[in-house]
Amino acid sequence: MIKHHPNESLLEQFVEGSLPASISVAIAAHVELCPCCQKKTQALEEAKASQQFSDAAPLALDADMIQLMESIALTDDVDEVHDYIQPTFSYQGRDVQLPRAIANIDRTKFSGVGKVSRARLLLEDGELRSSLLEIEAEGEIPEHTHTGFEITLLLDGDFSDESGEYVPGDFIWQDGRHNHSPRTKSGCLCFTVVSSALHFNKGLSKLLNPIGNLIY
Amino acid sequence: MIGQQQSVDCNVKSGTRKAVQDTPSQALSDALVKVATSRDRKAFAYLFEYFAPKIKRFGVKQFGNEAQAMELVQDTMTSVWRKAHLYHHDKGAATTWIYTVMRNASFDALRKMKSNKEEHISEDIWPIIQDSQTDDEGFKDHLQTAQIQKYINKLPPAQRDIVKGVYFQEMSQEQLAEHLNIPVGTVKSRLRLALQKLRAELGDQA
Ligand SMILES: [Zn+2]
Numbered sequence: 001m002i003k004h005h006p007n008e009s010l011l012e013q014f015v016e017g018s019l020p021a022s023i024s025v026a027i028a029a030h031v032e033l034c035p036c037c038q039k040k041t042q043a044l045e046e047a048k049a050s051q052q053f054s055d056a057a058p059l060a061l062d063a064d065m066i067q068l069m070e071s072i073a074l075t076d077d078v079d080e081v082h083d084y085i086q087p088t089f090s091y092q093g094r095d096v097q098l099p100r101a102i103a104n105i106d107r108t109k110f111s112g113v114g115k116v117s118r119a120r121l122l123l124e125d126g127e128l129r130s131s132l133l134e135i136e137a138e139g140e141i142p143e144h145t146h147t148g149f150e151i152t153l154l155l156d157g158d159f160s161d162e163s164g165e166y167v168p169g170d171f172i173w174q175d176g177r178h179n180h181s182p183r184t185k186s187g188c189l190c191f192t193v194v195s196s197a198l199h200f201n202k203g204l205s206k207l208l209n210p211i212g213n214l215i216y
Numbered sequence: 217m218i219g220q221q222q223s224v225d226c227n228v229k230s231g232t233r234k235a236v237q238d239t240p241s242q243a244l245s246d247a248l249v250k251v252a253t254s255r256d257r258k259a260f261a262y263l264f265e266y267f268a269p270k271i272k273r274f275g276v277k278q279f280g281n282e283a284q285a286m287e288l289v290q291d292t293m294t295s296v297w298r299k300a301h302l303y304h305h306d307k308g309a310a311t312t313w314i315y316t317v318m319r320n321a322s323f324d325a326l327r328k329m330k331s332n333k334e335e336h337i338s339e340d341i342w343p344i345i346q347d348s349q350t351d352d353e354g355f356k357d358h359l360q361t362a363q364i365q366k367y368i369n370k371l372p373p374a375q376r377d378i379v380k381g382v383y384f385q386e387m388s389q390e391q392l393a394e395h396l397n398i399p400v401g402t403v404k405s406r407l408r409l410a411l412q413k414l415r416a417e418l419g420d421q422a
Contacts, residue, residue, distance in 0.1 A: 007223035017323035021337055024323075028341045036226035043228065046308065049315035053270055054239050061265060068290055069264045072297050076255045079298040084343070104340040124331045149221075173222040 002034050002169040011037065015044040022123055022130040022193045026151045026171070029099035029191060033169035091134050092187045096156045098132075102191055107132065115139030118192075133190045135159075140183035148195030149175040157188030240266075244310040252300035263314075264293060271318055278322055279329075291321035302344050306390060306400060316342060367417045368410075375410035378403055 006014070006027050013019045014027045031037045061069070089098045106122040115136040123130055127148070135141070152172040159166045161180040166172065174180060244266060250259035268289050275285025295317045303313045320338035328334060368379055381392045389407070393400040
């Protein structure tokens, strides 16, 4: 069962559309996997909607508004919406279905160091970078801390760190106060959002730089 | 942004929602359905009068200027006119649906301001049609063959009626429910069962 969810204020900002795109993608993917957060976001959307749209008194439309209204309804055309077919994603001999928000964004090919490889999502978003991260069985990411934050959404397989074990759908938010060294027994696939380069222990930084660059 | 953003539980608060008496919910929902089914311009004018000034007010708060607020009104109300057929009144209030359309338009506009790129990533983050049975859609294309017809005819009558209604008479699940005088939930579960059986029968061919 999923144990780690985005907290209340994060979900609220998500529903308002006020979070950066990469974080919104991470939360949308969690929500797709988590029935409980689905209910919560629906309830939040209802609450926001009645906040914005509850006063009944229609204001009189000015000339600009009336012109706009008429121009919109000029044609009878409708937008065709194509059926969405969820593509299958294969890694390490396993077939999985990626959450829609992740699957629909273009990404680079996978490239890696050792047991860790990543594909970057082509999503321009300031300092935030998002990726699909694949770790082979018995692989790990060396202990590191962050100056910013790191979101990890486990999509498939197993994954654990100092705080415990995670299941697919778990939404893990790490910031500068934590240091952790995630590892996997039988291999896993994650979605990650990272806000700045990772910091490994100084003495080892040279050695570990490639993986640091890989993950950010 | 920094801080504990993750939570180890997920409690849905219930009973806190109070009905907003001022909102003419039924009338708004009816108008949206009329726009969808008969391109009713009077119904659209009613929706426009109700929502456009409120969307503009939201836009001014969001973007800090009138021109962009008007663009938000245009983007949102254009989607309402052109996508009304995607609204399902059994899934929620018209106000909620229009809120999500506005939120999506506003999200794309804010991104456009930041990255100067025209894109509609909001559709990937918050799909306007949320169909959990999306993987059944690919299946639909294969349904025309005689062999499948044969399997469909072997289904229990209750399930067969649903499959035929949805795939051959192209009725919506809501229409079918009304037609057969059963709850929509029953239509959905019978359809699910029927598709499971068909998949099992067809094995790898599907
Ligand atoms: Zn959740």
